[in-house]
Amino acid sequence: MLLTETEKTERRLAFLLGAILLLSLVPVAAVALYAHPSADDFSYGAQAAAAWRQGGGLPAVLHAAWQRTAEAYASWQGSFCAVFLMCLQPAVFGEWAYPLGCLFLLASYLGGVSLFLYALFRRCLGCGRAVFFLVLCTVLLLSLQFTYDPVESFFWYNGGVYYTFFYSLMLAMLGLLLLCWRARRPLAKGLLFVCALPLALAVGGGNYVTALESALLLFCAACFLLWRRDRRAAAALVLLAALAAAMLASMAAPGNGVRQAAEGAPSAVRGIALALVYGAYALCSCTTLPAVAGWLFLTPFLYRLAARSPFRFRRPLLVALLSFCLFAAQAAPPFYAMGLSMPERIINIVCFSYYPFFLLNLFYVLGWLSRREGWNRLLSSLRRGGVSLPLGRFALAVGCVFLCAVLGAVQAGKEESTGGLKLEHLPLSAQAALSLATGEAQAYGAQLEERLAQYQDESQRDVLLEPLREKPYLLYFEDVTEDPSHWRNRAAASFYGKDSVRLR
Numbered sequence: 001m002l003l004t005e006t007e008k009t010e011r012r013l014a015f016l017l018g019a020i021l022l023l024s025l026v027p028v029a030a031v032a033l034y035a036h037p038s039a040d041d042f043s044y045g046a047q048a049a050a051a052w053r054q055g056g057g058l059p060a061v062l063h064a065a066w067q068r069t070a071e072a073y074a075s076w077q078g079s080f081c082a083v084f085l086m087c088l089q090p091a092v093f094g095e096w097a098y099p100l101g102c103l104f105l106l107a108s109y110l111g112g113v114s115l116f117l118y119a120l121f122r123r124c125l126g127c128g129r130a131v132f133f134l135v136l137c138t139v140l141l142l143s144l145q146f147t148y149d150p151v152e153s154f155f156w157y158n159g160g161v162y163y164t165f166f167y168s169l170m171l172a173m174l175g176l177l178l179l180c181w182r183a184r185r186p187l188a189k190g191l192l193f194v195c196a197l198p199l200a201l202a203v204g205g206g207n208y209v210t211a212l213e214s215a216l217l218l219f220c221a222a223c224f225l226l227w228r229r230d231r232r233a234a235a236a237l238v239l240l241a242a243l244a245a246a247m248l249a250s251m252a253a254p255g256n257g258v259r260q261a262a263e264g265a266p267s268a269v270r271g272i273a274l275a276l277v278y279g280a281y282a283l284c285s286c287t288t289l290p291a292v293a294g295w296l297f298l299t300p301f302l303y304r305l306a307a308r309s310p311f312r313f314r315r316p317l318l319v320a321l322l323s324f325c326l327f328a329a330q331a332a333p334p335f336y337a338m339g340l341s342m343p344e345r346i347i348n349i350v351c352f353s354y355y356p357f358f359l360l361n362l363f364y365v366l367g368w369l370s371r372r373e374g375w376n377r378l379l380s381s382l383r384r385g386g387v388s389l390p391l392g393r394f395a396l397a398v399g400c401v402f403l404c405a406v407l408g409a410v411q412a413g414k415e416e417s418t419g420g421l422k423l424e425h426l427p428l429s430a431q432a433a434l435s436l437a438t439g440e441a442q443a444y445g446a447q448l449e450e451r452l453a454q455y456q457d458e459s460q461r462d463v464l465l466e467p468l469r470e471k472p473y474l475l476y477f478e479d480v481t482e483d484p485s486h487w488r489n490r491a492a493a494s495f496y497g498k499d500s501v502r503l504r
Helices: 007-034 040-053 057-075 080-087 094-122 129-145 151-156 157-162 166-181 188-205 208-227 234-250 252-264 266-287 289-308 317-339 344-370 375-384 391-408 427-438 440-455 487-496
Strands: 411-413 421-424 460-463 500-503
Touching: 007 094, 007 129, 007 427, 040 057, 040 080, 040 157, 057 080, 057 252, 080 157, 080 166, 080 234, 094 129, 094 151, 094 157, 094 166, 094 344, 129 289, 129 344, 129 427, 151 157, 151 252, 151 344, 157 166, 157 344, 166 188, 166 208, 166 234, 166 344, 188 208, 188 234, 208 234, 208 344, 252 411, 252 460, 266 317, 266 344, 289 344, 317 344, 421 427, 427 440, 440 460, 487 500
Parallel strands: 460 500
Antiparallel strands: 411 421
């Protein structure tokens, strides 16, 4: 089969972007090897770690994690699926295993995004393989390299598994549902649905941001299919029922009332109003120069795909409004419960969701444009006048803009203690490579290994720790304090089986 010049260019670009993506993951995976547990990693994993140290094996660890989940359900939070995974943070089995949690979070995000976009573009929209890889690599590169707070997304297990992992599960569930709808054989439909069902239960028992977003997406999909009298609505309704059941069980936890009393009275009106305002702010803040360059790069590919699509694309404003409300709804749970407060780990998944949100809206608008007679006449007149831009040159131009935008995104500041130049908020791979090249990641890991030796010294019941000399931007989250009664100190002491822990 002979390929056209356009198809050859698409394949070359797909190969190039795929290679860049793989290479960009190398320093990220390498710096993860120096990650260590902190803060809630200790408080949730203490009982499971004690069970492992006592030689109870995996059954005892799982039992301890279940007991801790039940305690949290009664006294602090109801998200039972998330808490259970938080109790099984990898350092429970030894400090050496903690980096595996970082790699697991990274792999789950890559897998969730890939499955969702594969189901949507390849199976639902009939996209070619090369264009699909271009879309996938662009979305992954942008979302990973410009993660809002990488440490709380990938390098701190507790925060990452609570939000990044369950966001990835949501994408995987939606991807499986789309594949189920497109499958032709009953056996394939059944297997895909059976795989999606436990994911719906897990997402419902995870964080409330992702659970609410998933419920709204399934509800909208079911309503649309029912309006079209499409029997595929049944699958969406069953998943919605399973997710809602798990979510209601989570919301009914007595611990939620205890935690809410500490946070203050919730307000639904305040939560919705702040969520809408924050949604507009998040859209603006995520539409950076690199993001704009990425959307410009994808525009010609998406336009051709939309022009060939059988969809009519008749209501771009309605689709934009509905999708914006769904995007903003993610901020409603934290604003409802905590007022004007948004932890960085929640901002991470809001920023992650910006990319599929903007991608689908861009595709819809391009499809709407391709159906406008005036627009098509303008394109025809430009072609007749000899105005055209070869795809390869266009990609090269956008690539140069993207590189300039990345360089412009670098923020440099002075480090007060030494007066030297301290670079932070670089693209993720550049930040990881810099941390490895300067040796700060290795120094941070060595300091934590020294602390581990103190924790494992049976003769030390009251552990006195030296303050950390290095606090890498990607790896450091929170440390213990000089006050042994602080909750982080007590959590660390419980995790390692000590009487007390404090900084010198």
